[in-house]
Amino acid sequence: MARKTYVYLKDETASKLQAAAAETSWKEQEIIQELIEYFLDIWLAGERAKMEGFRQMVGQMEVKGKKR
Numbered sequence: 197m198a199r200k201t202y203v204y205l206k207d208e209t210a211s212k213l214q215a216a217a218a219e220t221s222w223k224e225q226e227i228i229q230e231l232i233e234y235f236l237d238i239w240l241a242g243e244r245a246k247m248e249g250f251r252q253m254v255g256q257m258e259v260k261g262k263k264r
Contacts, residue, residue, distance in 0.1 A: 213232070217225045 213228070217228060220228070
């Protein structure tokens with residue numbers, strides 16, 4: 197699970213988080229991990245919404261082009 201999360205972060209940021217997590221208790225690590233995943237999910241949802249909007253815009257352009 198942790199590897200999946202860190203894939204989306206810069207290496208420097210990921211290593212800082214791992215170093216900080218090493219100094220915390222297991223429960224604190226779990227909470228930090230959940231927070232990171234929560235914010236990444238929000239960010240990814242925003243990126244997906246942008247892509248869907250782009251796809252719809254391109255689709256509308258294609259439909260308008262075929263009507264002419």
